[in-house]
Amino acid sequence: MLAVEQLTKRYGSREAVRGISFSVEKGEIVGFLGPNGAGKSTTLRMITGFLAPTGGRIQVGEIDAVADPIGARRQIGYMPEGVPLYLEMRVHEYLRYRAELKGIGRKAREEAVERSLGQAAVEDAADRIIGQLSKGYRQRVGLADALLADPPLLILDEPTSGLDPNQIRSIRALIRGFEGEKTVFLSTHILPEVEATCGRVVILNEGRIVGEGDPAQLRGRAAGGTVRFVGRGELGAFEAALAALEGADAVRLDVDGELVRGRVRLEGADAAERLFAAVAEAGLALRELKTEGTSLEDVFTALTTEEAAGSDDALEDDDDLEEAADDDEEGADDLEGASADEDDEPADDDETLAEEDES
Amino acid sequence: MSAAWTIAKREIRSYFTSPIAYVVLLAWVFVTGLSFYTLVFWFAGRPSTGGSDNPLTLFFGGTVLFWLPLLVFAPVMTMRLFAAERAAGTLEPLMTAPVSELGIVAGKYLAANVFWWVLWLPTLLYVWIISRYGDVDLGTVASSYLGVVGIGLFYMAWGMLMSALAPNQIVAAVLTFLVLGLFFVAGIMQFVAIDTSREVLAYISVWSHMADFSRGVVDSRYLLFDVTMSGLAFFLTVRVLAWRRVAG
Numbered sequence: 001m002l003a004v005e006q007l008t009k010r011y012g013s014r015e016a017v018r019g020i021s022f023s024v025e026k027g028e029i030v031g032f033l034g035p036n037g038a039g040k041s042t043t044l045r046m047i048t049g050f051l052a053p054t055g056g057r058i059q060v061g062e063i064d065a066v067a068d069p070i071g072a073r074r075q076i077g078y079m080p081e082g083v084p085l086y087l088e089m090r091v092h093e094y095l096r097y098r099a100e101l102k103g104i105g106r107k108a109r110e111e112a113v114e115r116s117l118g119q120a121a122v123e124d125a126a127d128r129i130i131g132q133l134s135k136g137y138r139q140r141v142g143l144a145d146a147l148l149a150d151p152p153l154l155i156l157d158e159p160t161s162g163l164d165p166n167q168i169r170s171i172r173a174l175i176r177g178f179e180g181e182k183t184v185f186l187s188t189h190i191l192p193e194v195e196a197t198c199g200r201v202v203i204l205n206e207g208r209i210v211g212e213g214d215p216a217q218l219r220g221r222a223a224g225g226t227v228r229f230v231g232r233g234e235l236g237a238f239e240a241a242l243a244a245l246e247g248a249d250a251v252r253l254d255v256d257g258e259l260v261r262g263r264v265r266l267e268g269a270d271a272a273e274r275l276f277a278a279v280a281e282a283g284l285a286l287r288e289l290k291t292e293g294t295s296l297e298d299v300f301t302a303l304t305t306e307e308a309a310g311s312d313d314a315l316e317d318d319d320d321l322e323e324a325a326d327d328d329e330e331g332a333d334d335l336e337g338a339s340a341d342e343d344d345e346p347a348d349d350d351e352t353l354a355e356e357d358e359s
Numbered sequence: 360m361s362a363a364w365t366i367a368k369r370e371i372r373s374y375f376t377s378p379i380a381y382v383v384l385l386a387w388v389f390v391t392g393l394s395f396y397t398l399v400f401w402f403a404g405r406p407s408t409g410g411s412d413n414p415l416t417l418f419f420g421g422t423v424l425f426w427l428p429l430l431v432f433a434p435v436m437t438m439r440l441f442a443a444e445r446a447a448g449t450l451e452p453l454m455t456a457p458v459s460e461l462g463i464v465a466g467k468y469l470a471a472n473v474f475w476w477v478l479w480l481p482t483l484l485y486v487w488i489i490s491r492y493g494d495v496d497l498g499t500v501a502s503s504y505l506g507v508v509g510i511g512l513f514y515m516a517w518g519m520l521m522s523a524l525a526p527n528q529i530v531a532a533v534l535t536f537l538v539l540g541l542f543f544v545a546g547i548m549q550f551v552a553i554d555t556s557r558e559v560l561a562y563i564s565v566w567s568h569m570a571d572f573s574r575g576v577v578d579s580r581y582l583l584f585d586v587t588m589s590g591l592a593f594f595l596t597v598r599v600l601a602w603r604r605v606a607g
Contacts, residue, residue, distance in 0.1 A: 013607050048455040052604040073457040080455070084448030086369075088376050098364045101456045145452065343364075 001026045001153055002047065007056035009042050016042045017230050018207040019056065025182045026152070032187040033300065039207040040187040042107055044157050047185075048078040060153060074103075077146030081157040081187075083138050087131030090259075091122065091141055095132060097218060097285065102149045117129060120144035136167035143174065155177065156186040160193060173199050174271040210303045210347050219239035227264050227275050227291045233284040235260055243281035244277065259287070362458040366466025369442075371473055380474070383435055387428070388481050394424035395485045415489055418482075419503040420569025424439040426543060428513070434535035436474055436530040437518025440467045446527055460600040468519055468593060475511035479504065496582075499575035506572025509585035510565060514539060515588035516596075 002024040003133050009016045017039040032075045044049040047058055049069035058065035058072070065072035086094060095113045104112050117123045122140040125133055132140060139159065159300055160168045175197050178184050178190045189193060195215045203211035225267050231238060235253060239267065242248050250265040266275060272291045279286055375378040398414040419425065444450040453463060489495050518535040525531035546564030549557050561567050568581040 009607070041372060045451075050451050050455050050604065051607055070457045070459060073455055078452070078455045080451040082448055084451060086373065086449055087447075088373055089369075097365065098452075099370050100458070101362055101453075103362075103457060194557075257363075331442065 001028075001061060002048070002185060003057075003059040004043075005057040005254050007043065007046060007058065009039070009046060009051065010054040010194075017046070020204070020209050021209070022209060022212065024183055024185050025146055026048070026183055028182040028200060029175065029179050029186070029198050031194040031201040032185060032204060033191070033194055033201050034187075034204035038204045040189075040204055041156065041157055043204070044078075044155050044185075044187055045080075046077055048155055050080075058257065062188045069291045074149070075151055075153055077149065077151040077154045078158045079142040079146045079154075079159060080140075081161070083142035085130045085141060085145075088129065090127060090129055091133070092117070092126045092142075094141065095144060098145050098210055099148050104149060115150075115286050116144040116147040119147050119347070121170065132353060136163050138172060139163060139175075143171070152183060154182050154184045158188060159186055160188070167312060168193075180308070195325060203300065205303065206332065214276075227266050228270050228288075228292060229262050229264075229275065229279070229286055230256075230288040231260050231262065231279060231284055231286045233257060237282055237284055238262060241278050242275075243333075244282075246276040248275075264272075362456075362462040363465035363469060366458075366463060367469040367473070370467060370470030374470070376545075378437075378538070379428040379435075383432065384467040384478065386483075387432055387478055389468060389507065390428040391418075391426075391482055391485075394418065394422070394428075394583075395482075397424065398422070399489075407583055413489070415486060415495065415500070415503065418485065418556035419506065420566065421573060425510040425569070426566070429510075430536060430539055430543060433514040433523075433539060437471055437515055437535055438476075438523055438525075438532040439522065440471060440519050441600075442531040444529045448565070454600070454604070460597045464519070464593060464596045468515065469518055471515040471519060472508075472511055473541055475515055496575065499573070501513055502575045502577050503569075503573045506569050509572075510569065513565075513585045520592040520596045520599070521557045523596045534550050546566070547559070556571035 001024055005021045006018055006019045007021070008019050020039075020043065032043070042051065045064065046053045047060070049065065049072060049327040055065060056066075060072040060075045063072045063075065089097070092113060095116065095160050096109060099109045101114050117126055120143040122137060122144055125137050125141075128137075130138060133141065140164075143156075145157070146156070159173050163171065167314050172193070175186065177186060177200070186193075186197070196217065200214050201212070202209060235255050238253055239251075242253075242262070242264060245264075245266070247268070248264050248266050248267070250263075252263045254261045264275065268274070272289055276286060276289060370415060373495035395414065395418055399588050402414050441450065444453065454460075486500055488496060516569050517538050518531075519537060520533040521534040522528075525534055542563060545560060546568075549564050549567065552560050562580065562584060568578075568584070571578045571581065
């Protein structure tokens with residue numbers, strides 16, 4: 001549905017997007033992940049024709065979007081970042097105007113407005129003035145606009161940024177509902193968003209693609225990671241036990257009363273078990289034991305900080321990653337299970353993450 | 360081109376749902392009213408000369424009371440066309456709709472001219488007032504308004520271009536004021552210039568332009584000038600929008 005080849009955008013001497021290639025199949029929901037300033041919005045703006053690429057090809061369905069931008073735009077429902085709207089207009093009035101602008105005939109227009117109001121769950125605000133709506137509602141008006149012409153491809157730039165947890169949940173549910181029906185390409189810098197809505201993710205950093213795969217595959221890459229524990233005993237005894245543990249790295253121990261709090265970097269899926277065994281062997285007791293680092297956050301951090309050294313390596317790693325994931329389907333399932341568990345309490349996490357990212 | 364009509368309709372509606380339209384209209388009615396009152400008062404104070412001049416002739420471009428307000432009002436009317444949309448970010452949904460740059464510019468331009476015409480509607484009242492106390496030649500009135508429409512094409516196009524170029528509305532208004540002011544000053548230089556430069560300056564002079572039209576002289580050279588100047592600014596605005604897609 002969407003294929004991008006060697007897409008480049010240069011602003012003066014600064015290269016915002018550096019020859020990226022990816023494709024999105026029909027019916028897929030794909031997340032476009034990257035830190036602020038990675039070039040996500042620039043890429044989306046080139047796909048939707050707001051910006052002209054410096055180089056490269058964009059194929060929307062059967063249409064070459066660079067040669068026929070207006071034809072390509074007919075296939076796309078776009079929600080720009082921040083959802084700019086005419087604040088003085090009423091919701092239905094705005095949508096009617098947009099429908100007319102998108103060339104929907106007079107007869108079909110009213111029906112299209114009603115349908116998209118329903119799809120974006122914004123019917124109850126249809127008569128209100130956009131400027132008086134909450135951010136969540138405005139976001140949904142933007143989504144309704146994107147859905148007006150019933151386009152096969154939806155391009156959503158930061159669809160949940162600035163929303164409260166309930167609004168985030170409802171927008172995500174809306175987007176998930178499109179799976180199989182519409183092709184969705186959405187950008188975000190919020191990690192839980194990708195896990196909650198996307199079947200696949202493309203990670204962009206400094207204008208280059210540094211990773212691609214499904215969220216579970218990417219998580220699998222960071223299996224192991226950091227193990228935290230709280231134990232009782234002498235600091236020296238813990239130090240000795242961890243020194244004997246093979247692969248233990250970046251050990252940090254703090255004394256807290258008669259307890260010792262520790263943090264160890266340890267690779268492998270059985271990291272916690274090995275640490276437990278090592279501590280028990282030394283005759284020490286543990287109160288708490290927790291592994292961290294199976295989150296996308298670590299993958300993201302790794303990809304978007306370390307890869308600055310060389311992006312070619314990153315792409316090679318990617319191939320390895322996909323092979324590994326195919327070999328280890330069960331592992332991936334486990335991780336998905338783990339993510340589902342975490343999903344029970346995501347609202348708070350999302351909120352804090354969203355807030356951090358916003359600032 | 361149906362997109363242009365859609366955009367024009369929205370633009371006009373947005374003019375008249377925002378307070379700015381009413382502030383501009385009110386100020387305009389006040390300023391033109393004052394100008395009309397002054398002219399009528401002036402004519403009433405002197406014996407009839409039997410010449411072609413009457414309050415209406417002078418009202419339509421015969422004094423600075425006409426031009427000074429226009430040089431201020433035109434920039435205010437056009438400053439928001441593109442600059443406001445860019446500041447609010449609404450240019451992005453507009454330019455990612457399946458509409459050409461030409462359609463967008465045509466819609467905005469039409470809307471600006473409609474507002475210009477609306478601005479002149481109240482002045483029909485002055486024509487009516489004069490007609491009650493003296494003879495009004497409808498042909499002269501028609502040509503006066505034709506001149507006004509021509510000036511509108513010219514002013515609105517250059518205001519629109521400045522709005523597309525400027526980073527915000529204030530800069531757009533100032534740039535428009537400067538450009539239109541420059542044309543105006545260059546035009547009235549005809550009164551001090553000599554030989555060929557005088558003819559060239561007379562040709563671009565909005566003052567002579569209106570002086571002819573307000574006396575019932577429809578000079579096609581002036582209309583050609585208006586159409587050429589506005590066509591140029593219109594085309595440049597389309598180019599600016601296309602260029603912004605490239606420059607970001």
